[in-house]
Amino acid sequence: MEEHSKVSNGQLKALIITTNIGVGILSLPSSIADIMNNAGWIAIILGGLATLPFVYIMNKLAEMYRGRIFYEYGKEVVGNMLFKIFSTIYLLYFMVLLSFVVRIFGEVIKAYLLPNTPIEVIIFTMLLATSYIGRGDIKSISRMAFLILHIIAISTIIFVILSLPTLDLTNLLPAFRFNIKDIPEGIGTVFFSYVGFEIILIALAYVEDSKSALKSSFIGIFYTTLIYLVTFFITLSQFGIHELKKQIWPSISIMREIELPGFFIENLDGIMMATWVLIVFATMGPLMYTGGVVLSSLFNTRKHNFFVLPLIPIVMIISLIPESLSQVYSTMDMMVRYLAIFAIIIGPIILLIVSLLKRRKRA
């Protein structure tokens, strides 16, 4: 591997954070408040911890097959035919996830910014824009992630500062009361807000300093958790628990609660939306790229970029299947979850077990 096509540690962290944070952050505070009430922050922390074993497994695999991506060495581990089935499921997962993300993106944009534009147009233009970055290589994607990460960081800080004057911190109380039975469901909900980090199945093959890759991945997850926690605390203390549960996208609605002193700027949601478009872009770009890579490994081609454009119409059709927003959040969300269980949990674990057994046999 040539030196210039490597991913630095900082870029790896950025890649994990930006692919993790996408459309989930908009609805996470209210969906977690629905289950855990004021103690939702516990579920966010536990959900973050729950992803760590799988990050570790992915790193372990990358260590065993250094310099190669998951979709290549998988063929070697479980056999070509079986892994073709695996890859197909992975492809399905990425396409459904992309459709889910782009549909919610379209719905949010339509609700807040462009009420008259047909949602098809919003979805199509967004897919076109992201396919540009999806056609690039992992290096350019991680560079983009690194750039956008700073925008996310700055906008989170601005978001916190702006909302400070109107916060009512007593709304956080009682913060420690929850039902033990609710915790598994809470973790389940939070866990799927972290999907996207499976980009490291590819990125780890190109990482510059593979020794500290695991540490960087953990730090990436840690920052994601931190951003989710801040969002949860701010939305909760701003809305109060009852109103928070009623909101579909509390993280954007909150911008409408905020008033700047002097009130010469109102309705700050427009500014927040602009940053959020970038965040979604940074989620969808890597997903597009991965979709292309999975296809190219399925068809044994050297390049992935000509597979990216044909993905657009398929993703667009899938994204337009749900009839309403509530169906997106029930049916489509369920599909994403089941596929994600395979893609993040089952797939890597099977590969790890099989390769460990093979290694033992050899020894």
Add this chain to the structure above:
Amino acid sequence: MKKYLIIIIALMAVFLTGCWDVMEINERIFVTAVGVDLNEDPNIENDYLITYVYPNIASIKKGESQKEAKFMKSTVAKTPFDGSRQLTTRLDKPLFFRHMKVIVIGEELLKEPDKIKEFFDGLGRDPRINRKVEIVVAQGKAKDVLSTKTEQELVVGGYLNSMLRNKKVASRFTAQTFSDIMKDLQVSNVSMAPRTVPKKDEFKLSGAAIIKDYKLIGWLGEYENSLVALAKGNLTSDIIDTYYKDTVVSYVISNGMCKKDVYLDNENINVDINIFTEGYLQEYKYEGDTNAFNQEFLKTVEKRVKNKIEKDLEKIIGELQNKYNADILCIGEHISKFEPDLWKKVEGDWDEIFPTLNINVHADVKIRRTGLTK
């Protein structure tokens, strides 16, 4: 050939793109205030009478002040949101609600909880309406409030809005935004909104309407409102009169704080409302021998103000407990946050428990300054 193709494509990209949702600023009507009333005309079936107020942009230009500064349109509609659609038959431009400042709700409408629920739900759903819109309750008709001609500011919406924001002077009313009211109603089922009283050529903003279960159940006067604000801890400034040797003494509260304390004894729930105020002396009698600069005088006045606050507030609380059964002071919310175990027990029948609460008011009054003279 290829070159030309590229040029054509480049030009197409420049000239054929455009904003899909383009809407010029001068093609919009910026509604500043909306009044919602119950329709009382028996000849028309619809339920709501909606009044929209918007500025006449043309009259803002210099030298054209003789023109009417604002327009007002009223319509009768089945739901509050039908109104703006109906008005498209009478207006050349669409109404735009993003900069709406105030919603005035008529007294009669607020007596119908189902209609108010519909209306509030619509307000919360609509992404074009700012959640920070101020809610005001008219004692009478909202239309009458909005049709008053105001002197300083030309448009009633802006006038009302600057009145509501002018909280530094007195707490005769407490401004409440839509999101404040919704939060209150969901937490404790009770909320307040400032009251306006339409008069002949003006309107007065004073006191508050008590809303329970999305229904108007009573009014609070000016003085009551400032005491309630004191007990809720959001009083900014107000004046309290007492006497000293037959002379009226005015005490200005410049800083008020309130702490609630809930404890159980013998199955009774006790609530201590500890009020702490700081302030200065506004006036006393000017005579050769009067001297406000001694401890004895200050202590007496402090004690009298303290007694007055305690007595009056206890009276109001008694009324709230027995007459209205309305937990305006958010005692329920306080218990749910700080005593969650207790709240679990009383949550279900809070309405029966609230009147039986043992509420004690303790005031701590400090006169920090006496002005420039002794």
